[in-house]
Amino acid sequence: MYNDLDPLLHSQLRLAIVSMLIHSEKVEFTHIKEETKAAAGNISIQIKNLQEAGYIKVEKTFKNNYPKTFVSITDKGVKAFESYVNDLKKYINPKK
Amino acid sequence: MENINLTPEESFNIINKAIANFKLNYRETAKVFLLWGWVLAIASFSNFIILKILYSREALGLMGLLSLCNWALFLLIGFIIMFFMERKSNKDKKVFSYLESYFKNLWTVTAASFIIATFICIKLEINPPPIMLLIAGIATTTSGLLIKYRPVIVGGMAFFIFSLAATFVSNEYISLIVFAAIICGYLIPGYSLKSAKA
Numbered sequence: 001m002y003n004d005l006d007p008l009l010h011s012q013l014r015l016a017i018v019s020m021l022i023h024s025e026k027v028e029f030t031h032i033k034e035e036t037k038a039a040a041g042n043i044s045i046q047i048k049n050l051q052e053a054g055y056i057k058v059e060k061t062f063k064n065n066y067p068k069t070f071v072s073i074t075d076k077g078v079k080a081f082e083s084y085v086n087d088l089k090k091y092i093n094p095k096k
Numbered sequence: 097m098e099n100i101n102l103t104p105e106e107s108f109n110i111i112n113k114a115i116a117n118f119k120l121n122y123r124e125t126a127k128v129f130l131l132w133g134w135v136l137a138i139a140s141f142s143n144f145i146i147l148k149i150l151y152s153r154e155a156l157g158l159m160g161l162l163s164l165c166n167w168a169l170f171l172l173i174g175f176i177i178m179f180f181m182e183r184k185s186n187k188d189k190k191v192f193s194y195l196e197s198y199f200k201n202l203w204t205v206t207a208a209s210f211i212i213a214t215f216i217c218i219k220l221e222i223n224p225p226p227i228m229l230l231i232a233g234i235a236t237t238t239s240g241l242l243i244k245y246r247p248v249i250v251g252g253m254a255f256f257i258f259s260l261a262a263t264f265v266s267n268e269y270i271s272l273i274v275f276a277a278i279i280c281g282y283l284i285p286g287y288s289l290k291s292a293k294a
């Protein structure tokens with residue numbers, strides 16, 4: 001029924017991740033875990049899928065000897081998100 | 097959170113939830129408004145007292161120097177507190193938002209404008225407060241428009257009015273105008289932001 005929607009974004013967890021990144025320069029992995037309440041393994045898989053599609057970038061750093069993973073959205077990801085939201089609007093308000 | 101088939105409404109709910117959670121970060125801005133609000137309010141009021149004492153003793157030659165030292169001292173205190181506040185907030189920061197980045201750039205440029213304007217005013221022998229309040233008004237109004245928060249926009253506009261008012265009063269009372277401007281432009285919007293439910 002919703003074939004036109006980007007299948008990569010039309011997933012609960014991946015959409016939550018991208019929605020979180022749209023307003024931010026970068027977000028730490030643990031914050032995504034706290035906000036989505038999903039398992040770390042599941043988030044890692046979804047982040048990998050989004051990264052392979054070129055929608056997000058992953059940056060690994062160290063702070064006080066602790067590894068930190070930051071995720072940020074790319075221009076391609078922003079465009080995909082915008083077109084996904086526009087497609088959603090068409091489903092909700094088909095007349096517009 | 098599992099990957100299940102979503103309806104468009106459910107998709108919108110996920111997006112809206114992410115936006116709603118993001119709005120909570122706006123309240124962080126209140127800390128900066130309150131810090132500079134209090135520092136500058138105390139600085140302007142102490143400046144008024146210093147100028148009043150110097151007027152009563154007819155020590156007019158010392159007014160410029162002591163006034164400058166008073167402002168410099170409080171600005172230094174403000175920057176030191178700000179430095180430690182920033183360091184503490186960045187330590188465990190998990191989200192670096194575009195909004196914070198815009199704010200940082202806006203207020204860095206504003207701080208540079210304050211310093212340059214001070215030199216220009218000294219060189220041209222103009223009383224600095226009207227110019228300073230005008231610059232503060234531009235930055236505060238822009239900040240309010242960025243976060244779409246009416247009390248900050250109104251506070252910024254109050255700076256414009258006080259900037260004009262400062263041109264009509266005598267030297268020592270300009271400090272009281274600045275004091276009132278800081279309360280209306282920084283402290284009231286700051287407390288409003290602090291108590292905002294986003």
